[in-house]
Amino acid sequence: MRSVHIAVAMIGIALPARAFADAPLAPEMSADRPVMCLRDASDQVWRIQCDPRTRVCLYAPNEELDSTGGRVKPLERARTCELDAPFDRAGMEKQGFTFIAGRVDAPYGWMRDERQRVFQVNFDLRRRMYFGVAYTPQKVLDDPLESTRTSVDFGLFVFDYLQGGRTPTRHRLRLFEGEVHMEPFSAEVVIAHYDVSHKFMDPLLRITTFVGEPSRHDLVLDLGMWSEVGSLELHKTPMGNSQLWRHATAQVTLDLWQSPNLDSFARIRTGVGLEGQRDDVNGYRSAVTESSAFDLDWVLDPNGFHNVRFELLHELPRYFTPTATTPKLAQRFKANLQYEAIILAINDQPLTLKLAAGGEKRDDLPGVPDKWAFVFETGLRFSLWAPPRAKS
Amino acid sequence: MGTAPGQIVALAAGVVLALAGAARADECTGTSSRGDRFATCFDVGNRLAVDAGSDGLGVGIALRHRITFDDDPDLEWKMEHALVDANYSVLESRFTGTFYSGRYLRHARDGHVLIPIGGTPTKIFLPFDIGAIFEIGHLDWKQEVPTFTIGVLRVAPLIELLRSKDYKRVLAIGPAMHWDMDVDREFLMTTLHTIAPFSEGVASLRLESTDGLWVTEARLEAGSAWRSDRGWHREARASATLEKIVVSVNDRPIALTAGFEYDSARNETLAKIGARVAVLERMDPRVSIRPLQPREVATPPPAEPVLPPVPEPAEPPMIPSELPSATASDGAFEAPLLDHASALAVIRAV
Numbered sequence: 001m002r003s004v005h006i007a008v009a010m011i012g013i014a015l016p017a018r019a020f021a022d023a024p025l026a027p028e029m030s031a032d033r034p035v036m037c038l039r040d041a042s043d044q045v046w047r048i049q050c051d052p053r054t055r056v057c058l059y060a061p062n063e064e065l066d067s068t069g070g071r072v073k074p075l076e077r078a079r080t081c082e083l084d085a086p087f088d089r090a091g092m093e094k095q096g097f098t099f100i101a102g103r104v105d106a107p108y109g110w111m112r113d114e115r116q117r118v119f120q121v122n123f124d125l126r127r128r129m130y131f132g133v134a135y136t137p138q139k140v141l142d143d144p145l146e147s148t149r150t151s152v153d154f155g156l157f158v159f160d161y162l163q164g165g166r167t168p169t170r171h172r173l174r175l176f177e178g179e180v181h182m183e184p185f186s187a188e189v190v191i192a193h194y195d196v197s198h199k200f201m202d203p204l205l206r207i208t209t210f211v212g213e214p215s216r217h218d219l220v221l222d223l224g225m226w227s228e229v230g231s232l233e234l235h236k237t238p239m240g241n242s243q244l245w246r247h248a249t250a251q252v253t254l255d256l257w258q259s260p261n262l263d264s265f266a267r268i269r270t271g272v273g274l275e276g277q278r279d280d281v282n283g284y285r286s287a288v289t290e291s292s293a294f295d296l297d298w299v300l301d302p303n304g305f306h307n308v309r310f311e312l313l314h315e316l317p318r319y320f321t322p323t324a325t326t327p328k329l330a331q332r333f334k335a336n337l338q339y340e341a342i343i344l345a346i347n348d349q350p351l352t353l354k355l356a357a358g359g360e361k362r363d364d365l366p367g368v369p370d371k372w373a374f375v376f377e378t379g380l381r382f383s384l385w386a387p388p389r390a391k392s
Numbered sequence: 393m394g395t396a397p398g399q400i401v402a403l404a405a406g407v408v409l410a411l412a413g414a415a416r417a418d419e420c421t422g423t424s425s426r427g428d429r430f431a432t433c434f435d436v437g438n439r440l441a442v443d444a445g446s447d448g449l450g451v452g453i454a455l456r457h458r459i460t461f462d463d464d465p466d467l468e469w470k471m472e473h474a475l476v477d478a479n480y481s482v483l484e485s486r487f488t489g490t491f492y493s494g495r496y497l498r499h500a501r502d503g504h505v506l507i508p509i510g511g512t513p514t515k516i517f518l519p520f521d522i523g524a525i526f527e528i529g530h531l532d533w534k535q536e537v538p539t540f541t542i543g544v545l546r547v548a549p550l551i552e553l554l555r556s557k558d559y560k561r562v563l564a565i566g567p568a569m570h571w572d573m574d575v576d577r578e579f580l581m582t583t584l585h586t587i588a589p590f591s592e593g594v595a596s597l598r599l600e601s602t603d604g605l606w607v608t609e610a611r612l613e614a615g616s617a618w619r620s621d622r623g624w625h626r627e628a629r630a631s632a633t634l635e636k637i638v639v640s641v642n643d644r645p646i647a648l649t650a651g652f653e654y655d656s657a658r659n660e661t662l663a664k665i666g667a668r669v670a671v672l673e674r675m676d677p678r679v680s681i682r683p684l685q686p687r688e689v690a691t692p693p694p695a696e697p698v699l700p701p702v703p704e705p706a707e708p709p710m711i712p713s714e715l716p717s718a719t720a721s722d723g724a725f726e727a728p729l730l731d732h733a734s735a736l737a738v739i740r741a742v
Contacts, residue, residue, distance in 0.1 A: 073501070076464055076466055076467075076501070076502075077463050077464050107463060113515055117502065117504075117515060117517075119504060119515050129496075129524065129526070131524075131547045131549070131569065133569070133589050133590045150589040150618075151589070152569050152571070152587070152589045152590070154545060154547055154569075156526055156528065176528055176545075180545075180571050180587055180589075182587050182589065182618050183618070183620075185585050185620050187544075187571070187585070189544065189545075234573075234582060234585075236585075236620060241581055241582050241583070243581065243582060278579075278580070278581060280581065343507075344505055344507045345505065346503075346504075346505050346518070346522055347498060347500055347503050347504060347505075347518070347521070347522045348500075348504075349498065349522060382549050384496065384498070384522075384523075384524055
């Protein structure tokens, strides 16, 4: 036992107090390998992890350091380690092991700096609360300093839940999500949204071709469901105000492409909904609306920093009674492309840059010409929560 | 004799437990002259309260809880929610209420900014917590006004400066966004939108005494907002309330309240006083109305001295030849020859 203590003391003496440097980050210990905690002669605890394959031992202080290298506080999000286990540094050096200053390992989605401080580097923007502000010029020639084209967007609760396994299912819940544009005024709010994607294991059809070598081709139908309740859309037009309530909409989805954990997908969906529209010209009218859409939702990188969304929507409201300005059957087209990237995080809560371009064509609003109108916006979003993405 | 130390230990443990319970209860538990216990601390953040005052009758549900993480004990979310916070004034025929409002504060041991530029993200440390205010569904309805106002959304990211571990001290500032709309009561059509796209600032203060008897909350919002009828304009709102619990009935507190509200958009300043009754309230965990009772350990009755059984007096051998064959020389046994009475006296003495 005495020899162990001597060995530990020798380790401590040999390890420099300033185990960090301004140079590139020291190597990080592996989260999958065991780590030991050893006490040095001055009663300081060090973490040591040795790799018999490379014959390298990484060591790091078992506490966070201040800018001068002093130990200030316990490590955050660190594994427990066996304290004062037998360790013979001299013997290991005789076996060819070298000792290198390193960093303590961090959990998945986190990393440590040279002072052993931990911070999040992987974000799941499908689990968050967010709000943002954007500048939305109507035309490129608009004065960008004219702030009436400001818009805001928000989402009280964005939550994806993945049921894993061989046939995973992803549930997506959104509560009170929407955006408001100031001039000309328009707003859209969805009170509750839920959709679900499922990866089916067994194909609906399997086609075998016998031209050349026989081969099998599976046709998998990854069906799902999409629904919204309580959507409100407001517009201010040259002929007054218009408000559109989509009371409820239900659609069937078919995923054309899915990522393994279903957080990225391309799909088409179609279904019906019930809506009511009131404007200053026609008063109130109700409609049954057939709607179809193509959605692309794509997380471009493993850490969730780059996200692309695209939606192409077509709606056919069939009014129960025609009005003076619109026929019994109206049409709405809408397209929106959005790119969102994390630019920094404040207390591990990401701030993202949003770039979006969209267009709309509709004939249900009195005073709005039935032609495509395009907008482009760029802005910032601040998100709360956004934990690390699930490890795939 | 073998069980006596165990009984003593159990008794001591019971006494220690009882003392520990009393010591914990003393912090927030009062005792009447008859020995009955009552709460002296109140969890004012978890309750269903009814208000009556100069501004009418009101009701509100308050909830607060923490979200903690096993892998990071130094991080927690302090969540405060207010549900269906409503008030109706009979004198003014006016209804105001908010469907939901929440304040979420992320309390961490360290505050920092992460800048993910280059291969190695950079971390800059900041001395504050962060959080947000989120309110949806505010309604202001007045009989004499042809429109009512719906506060669709009010949201603000927050920087919290006091970094308290509990809910009792909050000082937070941040940019605020809100979207309000006026709706025509007859046609149910929106007639006016007011939007502040994070062009206002908000400061929020909450101070609560340790025992919950005093609570004060203040909020100030000011900045520029855009109106759909006349564009940008300045606006400001301020509110403050003070609540003092003065009595409790069945440990449900009744408080006196005072406060004021100012709104530049309505050109209105309102002072109010009233009383607040907590119809339902979570018992403060520090209160011990029914303290832990020391385990009843029966004191063992004094042990009767047990006399060893008195053997029947052996008949003295009649003749020496009937004695055991052992002899004194082997040292194994040497019994003096006693008569019956002497033997009995020796045994009792033992």
